[in-house]
Amino acid sequence: MLKGRHLIEPGDFQLNEIESIMQLADNIIADPEGYSLVCKGKLLASLFYEPSTRTRFSFEAAMLRLGGEIIGFDDPNNSSVSKGESLGDTIRTIECYSDIAVxxxxxxxxxxLVSKFANEMPIINAGDGGHEHPTQTLTDLLTIRKFKGSCDNHVVGVCGDLLFGRTIHSLVKTLSRYQGIRFVFISPTELKMPAHILNQLDPKSYQETTSLDEVINSLDILYMSRVQRERFVSEEEYLRLKNYYILDKKKMKGAKPDMIVMHPLPRVNEIATEVDADPRAVYFAQAKYGMYVRMALIAKLLGVEDRK
Amino acid sequence: MINVSKLKKGIIIDHIEAGHGFEIYKELHLNDIDDVVVLLKNIPSKKMKQKDLIKIETDMQIDMTVLGLIDPNVTINFVKNGELYKKISLTLPKVVNGIMTCKNPRCITQYEDVKEIKFFLVNEDKKQYRCEYCDAYTTFIDEE
Incomplete structure (x- = not known):
């Protein structure tokens, strides 16, 4: 039962609960009209203390497509935060008006922290610094399920900035709970997967390499990520590493015909635009599934999916 | 050897690793109490070569969690009417609530007034704890 629960990190939900969200997302994709009023009369508070394009839009689009309404801000200077209000007081106040908050x-x-101040209003974490981004993980899982049938038994290549990527950490921890997953971590030495993530994995379930070319033919899924400029002290170091991996047509020739390429977006140079036309490139479909999976999540946490 | 008179009532914190005595003294805020407190440093010990020891003539309650965090190997002896009536050994607590603070500069607890932060033991050897909010690993004592 997910009604009234918070989603702060993917580990908050059991795999069967995640599966129930995926099934509801499938139903919504199959019949979006049927779910277009299930949130009628419900309000979502959209609290964005830092800029976001796709996450905020996908949440707001999700709520509107379920027939609900939105209040909120995307600039904390427009809220009482600028008057020195604590987060606890902000949430207690917002709970007076809203049914669910992102x-x-x-x-x-x-x-x-804010989930501790919300008595009845479910809180969804839409990203807390470099820590967790659980709805991106749900998006990734739905994408894998849609294109590969299930989340079990895949060789998953994770490529790029494995050190700082919060979406990658959340995804790896969650996928490791599924059956038969083997990871290939592909990164420059400077951006290797941190020990605190590796320590949570079965050592037999992963390998580390710096060469994408050498392993691309073994992958069922290739998850690319952006090297984040804001993480580097030295601009020179960033420029050196940002183009370390560029997935292009030539590299794609070495991949399996049914491998899929995923990316949480935005991309910079790590996937050449010439790859976009390849049917194995699913990152824009992934962005769309992000909206559907958030529709399913909102409906589950509000307990309104049966209003259909 | 310095002689300290026998305790009639109170607590003897024994087998403190040499050098940790003052840390425990500070963390228990023993400076703030009016009762008799004796801190002995670098006492010769067969088992430990050297140890620290604290005697407190008091009825006050001790927060065992703090002691376990600073030095999980200490022994606490409780004395009543000049007799030892209870002896306990400490271990590193699995969960610590409201004593430690998170050292991650990006953790929300550095910016909001969060009263009781829970920490979960993740590595006994390194005495590392995980912050309930940001999941960063931290230790109670900096040098460890």
């Missing part, structure tokens, strides 16, 4: 904040652990 929060993005630059500080790690914010969503967990």
């Amino acid at each position: 929060i993005r904040h630059p500080r790690e652990g914010t969503a967990r």
Whole structure:
């Protein structure tokens, strides 16, 4: 039962609960009209303390497509935060008006903290600094399920900035709970997967390499990620590493015919635009599934999916 | 050897690793109490070569969690009417609530007034704890 629960990190939900969200997303995709009024009369508070394009839009689009309404801000200077109000007081006040809240904040652990002040209003973490981004993980899982049939038994290549990528950490931890998943971590030495993530994995379930070319033929899924400029002190170092991996047509020739390429977006140079036309490139479909999976999540947490 | 008179009532914190005595003294805020407190440093010990020891003539309650975090190997002896009536050994607590603070500069607890932060033991050897909010690993004592 997900009604009234918070989603702060993917580990908050059991796999069968995640599966129930995926099934509802499937139903919504099959019959979006049927779900277009299930949130009628419900309000979503959209609390974005830092900029976001696709996450905020996908949440707001999700609520509107379910027939609900939105209140909120995308600039904390327009809220009482600018008057020095604590997060606890902000949430207690917002709970007086809203049925569910989505929060993005630059500080790690914010969503967990505010969830303690919400008595009945479910809180969804839409990203807390470099910590967690659970709805991106749900998006990724739905995409894998849609294109590969299930989330079990895949060789998953994760390529790029494995050190700082919060979406990657959440995804790897969650996928490791499925059956028969083997990871190939592809990164420059400077951006390797951190020990605290590797420590949570079965050592036999992963390999690490710096060469995408050498392993691309073994992958069922290739998850590309952006090297984030804001993480680097040295601009020179960033420029050197940002183009370390560029997935292009030539590299794609070495991949399996049914491999899929995923990316949380936005991309910079790591996937050449010439790859977009390849049917194996599913990152824009992934962005669309992000909206459907958020529709399913909102409906589940509000307990309104049966209003259809 | 310095002689300290026998305790009639109170607590003896024994087998403190040499050098940790003052840390425990500070963390228990023993400076703030009016009762008799004795801190002995670098006492010769067969088992430990050297140890620290604290005697407190008091009825006050001790927060065992703090002691376990600073030095999980200490022994606490409780004395009443000049007799030892209870002896306990400490271990590293699995969960610590409201004593530690998170050292991650990006953690929300550095910016909001969060009263009781829970920490979960993740590595006994390194005495590392995980913050309930940001999941960063931290230790109670910096040098460890």
